[in-house]
Amino acid sequence: MDITFKQIEIENFKNHKKLSLNFGEITNIFGxxxxxxSSIADAVSWVLFGLDQLGGKLEPNPINDFEAESKVSLTLIVDGQETTLTRxxxxxxxxxxxxxxxxxTEFNQFVAxxxxxxxxxxxxxxxxxxxxNWKEQREQVxxxxxxxLNSEVFAEMPxxxxxxxxxxxxxxxxxxxESLHKERFKKRDSEYERASERLLTLQEQLEKDSDSKQIDSAAIQKEIETLVNERDGLDEKRHQAFRSMQNRTSIxxxxxxxxxxxxxxxxKALSIREEKLQENCQTCGQSLNEDSIKKVKDNHLNRFQEAIEEGKRMTVELQKLKEKLAAIPEIEVPDTQARSKELDDQVYQLMAKRDAAxxxxxxxxxxxxxxERKEMLLSERxxxxxILEAIKAFQxxxxxxxxxxxxxxxTTISVQLFDELKNGNRKDIFEIKMDGKPYSKLSTAERIKCGLEMVEVLSKQSGIIVPTFVDNAESILRYTAPTGQLITAKVRVGELKIEVKDEIKEVAS
Incomplete structure (x- = not known):
């Protein structure tokens, strides 16, 4: 976009009662x-934005005439299209x-x-x-x-x-x-410290238990099994004796x-045999006939025989029990309590050694x-x-x-975008230097040269050409003129005078 100023008309603006100016390729203002x-440049920024040329608030009224109406009309050509803006x-x-x-709102949007x-x-x-502000400068550039690109940065790194x-x-x-590994480094660093302390504690405990290092757990276990078998054998003998004694007692x-x-x-059998047979009826007392007497005798004999048979059967059973009793040996219950206790004590002592081992x-x-955990944590840490060091190197x-x-x-300007901190990190800054000197230390002439170079860079990068106003131009003898129209203001004895040159400029002097 190519923007040129054609004309500006000023009425009751600051110290201008009435002024009309036709711009050329170069417009020199003397006085x-x-x-x-400078008010001419302020008039341009005021009609466009309502501000002075440095973006500050501006009171346009002429001195000592606050009732006058200020008016500025700027005719500009944008890519061949002429427009007049008036405020x-x-x-x-x-x-x-x-x-x-x-x-x-319409006017401001048009300008925007x-x-x-x-x-x-x-x-x-x-x-x-x-x-x-430096942040605004930084963002603008x-x-x-x-x-x-990552590939560009990687090419610079180890x-x-x-x-x-x-x-x-x-x-x-x-x-x-970066966030992930900052958190992981912090966590693993803390965990590694605790893991180191735990390992040291365990190693110290191992040194304290050095007496147990020579213990053969397998041999101790065999010895325990031998003693337990002996104790179980004694218990089994006692149990056998008790079982034998219980069986004999039961039989x-x-x-x-x-x-x-x-x-x-x-x-009972003798009592039946000695019974006196009754030959009379117990109810009526009459003598029994022969058949009845025979029945009485037969009944008596049968009861006697049954009693004898029952006695024989029990005698046979008794003999079997006696034989069964005789078959069970009489075993004396051994006194194993002292030996069992001795064996138990030995087993407990051996088990203590085994447990220690x-x-x-x-x-x-x-x-x-x-x-292993300590090494794993150290590795991850x-x-x-x-990775954090690589990120820092990348940045x-x-x-x-x-x-x-x-x-x-x-060409002549250098820019500092970052400041190195003591901890190795960087913070964003923006500082312009010329010949190694910061902008704040430059002379008026150097600041103008620095500013003109910035104008050319912004114009080239944005693709926009606008007129450039150089105030205090008398302080600089030689400089490269900007691509767009050049408007200069120089201090010279006398009233305001304007010279217009319609020519292609390369270097202004």
Whole structure:
């Protein structure tokens, strides 16, 4: 986009009662201090934005005439299309585009569609860019510089670090990767410290249990089994003796019980045999006939025979019990209590030694596990540290590449985008230097040269050409003129004088 100023008409604006100016390729404005040279540039920024040429508030009314209506009309040509913008202000502002009244929002939108305010003022006044906050300056320049590609940055890094980051950036962004490993490094570092303390504690415990190192657990276990077998053997002998004694006692009880029954059966049989037979009816007392007497005798004989048979049967059973009792040996219950206690004591002592040896084995296992965990944590901690160092190296090289890209835009200017902190990190800054001197230390002439170079860079990168106003131009003898129209203001004795040159300029002097 090519923007040129054709004409400006000023009425009751600051120290100008009435002024009409036709711009040329070069427009030189001469006059003493206070003649209104800078006010012409303020009139341009005021009609466009309602501000002075440095973006500050502006009171347009002439001195000592606050009732006058200020008016500025600027005719400009944008890519061959002529437009006149007018702003009037007395108590309230009025806006016109090609003499057509417009609302403030319509007017401001029209101007905003033509160009960005900060970009325009930065190219119109070489001082404006440097009057902005450093963050605004930084943002304005960096919008024209592509962020370095990862491949560009990797090419600047040591191969090992570059390969490490390439692999990890496949699954995470750089910022996520940094957050992830900052957290993991912090966590693993703390866990590694605790793991080291645990390993040391276990190793110290192992030293304290050094007496158990020579214990043969297998041999102790065999000895325990031998003693347990002997103790179980004693217990089995006691149990056998008790079982034998219980069996004999049980059979003897049966024998005694059956012997008593046999004795009573004998008495019963004798009682039946001694019974006197009744030959008379017990009811009526009459003598029984022969058949009845025979029945009585037969009944008596049968009962006697049954008693004898029952006695014989019990006698046979008694004999069997006696034989069964005789078959069970009489075993004396051995006194094994003292030996069993002795064996138990020996077993408990051996088990204590065995348990100590097993604890030692478990302790050694715990030590091995603790050592492995310590190494694992150290490995992960170191991996995170290496990745964080690679990220820091990447960011440093990324900053370096970015600075190179920005510096490549300029000829005599250098730009500092970052400041190195004591902890190795960087913070964003923006400082312009010329010949190694910061902008704040430059002379008026150097600041103008610096500003003109910034104008050319912004114009080239944005593709927008606007007129440039150089105030205090008398302070600089030689400089490269900007691509667009050049408007200079120089202090010279006398009233305001304007010279217009319609020529292609290369170098102004």
């Amino acid at each position: 003493k201090n206070g003649a209104g040279k 009037n202000q007395k108590k309230t502002a009025k806006y016109y585009i090609d003499e057509v009244p417009k609302k403030a 569609d033509l160009f960005d305010k900060d970009l325009f003022l930065s190219m119109f006044n070489p001082i404006y860019f440097f009057s902005q 960096l919008k024209y510089v592509d962020e370095p 191969k090992i670090q570059a390969e490490l980051l390439k692999e990890n950036l496949k699954s995470h962004s750089l910022s996520d990767l 003897q009880s049966e024998i005694d019980y059956l012997s008593d029954r046999i004795f009573k059966q004998k008495e 097993e604890r030692l084995i478990a302790l050694k296992t715990d030590i091995d596990i603790a050592a 170191n991996e995170s540290q290496s 440093a090289k990324q900053a370096l590449v970015m600075v190179r890209k920005v510096d490549s835009l300029f």
